[in-house]
Amino acid sequence: MGMPEAQPRTVNAAAAPDFDVQHFRRTLSQFATGVTVITTRASAEMVAAGAPPFIGITASSFNSVSLDPPLVLWSMGTRTNSLPMFRDGTHYIINVLSASQMDLCQRFATLKGDRFAGVDYRLSATGLPILTNALAWFECHNRSRYDEGDHVIFVGEVERCGVLEGPDGPLVFQSGQFSTTTPLEP
Ligand SMILES: Cc1cc2nc3c(=O)[nH]c(=O)nc-3n(C[C@H](O)[C@H](O)[C@H](O)COP(=O)(O)O)c2cc1C
Numbered sequence: 792m793g794m795p796e797a798q799p800r801t802v803n804a805a806a807a808p809d810f811d812v813q814h815f816r817r818t819l820s821q822f823a824t825g826v827t828v829i830t831t832r833a834s835a836e837m838v839a840a841g842a843p844p845f846i847g848i849t850a851s852s853f854n855s856v857s858l859d860p861p862l863v864l865w866s867m868g869t870r871t872n873s874l875p876m877f878r879d880g881t882h883y884i885i886n887v888l889s890a891s892q893m894d895l896c897q898r899f900a901t902l903k904g905d906r907f908a909g910v911d912y913r914l915s916a917t918g919l920p921i922l923t924n925a926l927a928w929f930e931c932h933n934r935s936r937y938d939e940g941d942h943v944i945f946v947g948e949v950e951r952c953g954v955l956e957g958p959d960g961p962l963v964f965q966s967g968q969f970s971t972t973t974p975l976e977p
Contacts, residue, residue, distance in 0.1 A: 797935035797946075823965035824851040828899045829865060830912075830920045831883040833876055843905035845920050846873045849896050851964050852942075853885055861949040863929055866942040874943065881933055882917045883947065886925040889959035890971035895922065896962060916951060926961055927954045 808815070830847040838844055848871060856862035863885065867874055877883060888896055899906050911923035921928045931947025960971040 797937055820966050823963055825853065826851050826888045826896050826962045826964050826969075827853045827865070828886045828888060828895055828922060828925075829853075829877070829883050830886065830922075831873075831877055831880045832919060834879065837876070843907065845907050846876055847899045847906055847920065848873055849900040850885075853887075856946060861952075862934070862946055863931065863949060864944055864946050866939075866944045869938075869941050869943060877933070877945065878936060878943065882915075882919060882950075883931055883933060883945075884915055884919045884921055885929040885931060885947070886922045887927040888922075888962040889924060889926045889957060890962050891959045892922070892924065892962060893969055896969070921953075924957060924959070925955060926957065926959070928952060 810818075827850050828847050829850050830845060833842045833844055833846055848867070850865050850867070852864075852866040854864055856864050865885065867877060895910065898910070907920060910920075912920035913923070915921050915928075915930045917930060919930070921930075929947070929949045930951040931949055933945065934948040935946045937944040937946075963970045963972060
């Protein structure tokens, strides 16, 4: 399909880091995030070669960007196998996981083969998997991509989204551990 790549507008030189990668990881990991599974479809060529029709990855890099137009972002490591499918596809779905979906979090981070086998989902307007019991979902047009360091930043334009009011809280990831939220007393 070959979509044009957006380029960063400014790149300013920084001093060399005064820390190693391990320290950087540990420092970053203090920031609590939700957890998403982002889904799209495999290319026709890959399916013809025997690949499963849908692909998905666990991602905690999701965030909001703009209300009008409705934009969100997430980032993907350049060494992720499914990067070409996400880069070249027209749409993806961002599924926000609930606390009862830790199994899906692990599955979509590590499983080789068909990650959707035995997983419940329905198809979105553009025919992509919306996971059953996800807290929320965003159906995004693959608007732009920015190569930055060892990741590609994806900006998605939300065409449809939905909330599922369930009994479960969000799945939260912080300092390498999973938990859920407890409201604080005011
Ligand atoms: C909690 C959690 C958050 C993750 N967040 C991201 C992320 O934001 N971006 C990313 O590229 N990989 C992230 N990963 C790792 C990917 O899920 C993993 O590398 C990917 O599923 C590998 O897919 P592949 O088989 O296509 O290479 C995360 C993993 C976990 C467990």
